[in-house]
Amino acid sequence: MAGYVDKVGQDIARWEARGLVSAALGQQLRDDVAANHGKGIGFGQVLAVMAALLMSAAILILIAANWEEIPRLGRVGAIFAVIAGGYLGGAFLKLRDHAALAEALWLISAAAFGGGIALIGQMYHLSGDETQAILVWCVGTALAAALLRSPVLAAAAVCLSAAWASWPVFSFDLEVNAWYPLLLAVLWAVAVWTRSLPARHLIVLSLIAHFFMLYFDTELLVIPAAMALVSALAFVVAVRGGDIVDRLSGLGEGLAAEALIGFLVGMFTLQVVFVDEAHFAWLAALTFAAIAGALVIGGKAGRKVRWLAYLGFAVEISFVYIATVGTMLGTAGFFLLAAIGLGVLAFVIIRIERRIAASAAIQGAA
Structure with missing residues (x-):
């Protein structure tokens, strides 16, 4: 800064x-x-949050070690003392204009709350599985974020929601939770209330990942197709909508970038499905055209959009090579076409970057 x-x-x-x-x-x-x-966000604030994360990890590891030598009431009392002390101490620091330290203490309290859930479940052999515990942890953290208007806790709640939704996947069960978008909608309200920009970006990315996993669970082609279509429309709205869309979403140039990510994920998924069929050629052509269109209409939206478009082009051309070499294209022919394509793209990129720089210079002079 x-x-x-x-x-x-x-x-x-x-x-x-x-x-x-x-x-x-x-x-x-x-x-x-x-x-x-x-x-x-200063370097000191970053260090404070990192210290809070390390302290949170220490608390969770200490609880996982199972304090056999400490009485049950002592363990529960210690956990509640950390939770109460963190929230009250953070509120005190917040009133003294030490926002970064306050967020750090609140983060420690949220971690202690999750550890307390695990500890009480272990001690009293409560029924339920890990997903239920993570959901309770997520809801408690989101409630604390709303009450304290903490953007860091709002982002932590989104991360916990992602852990809750993806836990079955990590357990080698690809069943996707259908209620996850509803939980994300509630967390979006919390993110808006707390003015947490990272939480809102995490929610959008989590929604993209949810529908990506939903396709592998259901194998319905309408899911990646709808994701690509909706993302393309969102990209156009983000680029052409102006300040109104920015105020409604609060995502800035991130909305266009994340819409482009959703489109590319949807199109790449469709190409993987149809890699050995005739549909693959026009899907690849449509992806190339959309990337070029994103550069033309959205190049001024920010560097994120431009670099994502460049990355998408590189991934797409690599994917086309892997899928077609040895079949309808020979290796030499592919590299010839790739060289021509890259040369054209380089020319377009140079023109776009120069035009954007010239436009910025004119606006600055005005």
């Missing part, structure tokens, strides 16, 4: 020297940047 402030200061000084802005306006810009400098 400090590097950003220094860079902006250098830019303002250059603008003043060239007469683009007055000295008074330049000072106002410096004051505004300095006033909002503390609102970003």
